Amino acid sequence: MSDIVLKVGNLAAAYRKNTVLENVSFEINSGSLTGIVGPNGAGKSTLMKTMLNLHPSLQGTVSFFHSSLEKMKKRIGYVPQRGSVDWDFPTDALDVVTMGLYGQVGWFKRASSAHKRKAYEALEKMGMADYANRQISQLSGGQQQRVFLARALVQEADLYFMDEPLAGVDAATERAIMKTLQELKSIGKTVLVVHHDLQTVTDYYDHVLFLNRTVIAHGKTKEVFTRNNIAKTYGGDIRWLGEENGYGLYPVK
Structure with a gap:
């Protein structure tokens, strides 16, 4: 039996006086890759932030x-939403990744050449080695996301939280990110991803958590990614384009 690496019980959170999460309970087993899906305003990012204090x-x-x-x-x-980061901060890609090692280096100590090499290797893995000395403000959105993922990888964590890592990136970056996340899963790491595209859920995740203020359904993708659960999560605001070609659905704007 897989070990439980994350357990959430009866979690609730609010912004100002508006409750955005209530009675949220679920468990995540080790070695799983879970997509957290739901409509805008469902509390997906808030859930991730609340779990991490x-x-x-x-x-x-x-x-x-x-x-x-x-x-x-x-x-x-943890990889936050790209829009929540101050990309004008004067630092280069290698330094951003090296920041992920501060837990090992110590906040007031200088990173060693070995630490820098480790950070460089993480950039290399994400196809960003040629941009190691480039200011992060000069990178495209997809490149910035690759750098932030490299920073998470260099931590060599066991449990990863990713808040919409695929939002606004090009197709090549999306493929590179998902390849990396699936490689993490294959070596026993656990990954939770806030995800917005219903079309790719079955291709990308072995588990899915449907969220709309509370957990609508959670489990193995092949078991819970159903028309009924999607309709319950999105309030029926979905359009079906023909199930003979797969799920063929998308949220109505």
């Missing part, structure tokens, strides 16, 4: 590897 909870519990976030931080990697 980046947004306050109203109630509920979250445990990581049967322990607390504080004790398990070094085993957890």
